[in-house]
Amino acid sequence: DAGVIQSPRHEVTEMGQEVTLRCKPISGHDYLFWYRQTMMRGLELLIYFNNNVPIDDSGMPEDRFSAKMPNASFSTLKIQPSEPRDSAVYFCASSWASIPDTQYFGPGTRLTVL
């Protein structure tokens, strides 16, 4: 298996622009998680899905952030409008329902908002 795939790997944008991050989970996995990693706050869970349905989005920092999972093999995290404080590494992870806590992480997207 190719593992969790994220794109782009790096994104540089200007404040106010819309940013879309993409994730393809491991085939057959039931859960999908979005995390954000910053020096100040470490790794934070933003939102997670079970069978394409958002279960907990309490970690989404603001209404500027939104996430969707239109099918079992694709998810997006969108920031609109972006701000410099959104600069971080965003990770996607997925897991099986039988062992949901054992999560497999993608390589991350490094976002820089100027």
Add this chain to the structure above:
Amino acid sequence: AQSVTQLGSHVSVSEGALVLLRCNYSSSVPPYLFWYVQYPNQGLQLLLKYTSAATLVKGINGFEAEFKKSETSFHLTKPSAHMSDAAEYFCAVSGGPYSGGGADGLTFGKGTHLIIQP
């Protein structure tokens, strides 16, 4: 509510020496505990996990960790450090089967950067 505290943001050991990375947790339910490793510019890779079976857990790359409920600890050890062990290590906790019947995501510590001296 759960939390993880990793003591020491940076740990430096000599090649061949014992590696000890400390992790203490707080959880209102019996926890599941994890150690992940992150190499530069890469995602997180699972090293090992404790899910209420044996308290001494063996993982990949010669690492192991011991769950001590009385000390609320889950320290990571390796008898002999190798240069390739240099990376960032994260301890994480989840509520496991008590998390409402499904996954509730992982709560991570701030990480410990392991430096290996030649």
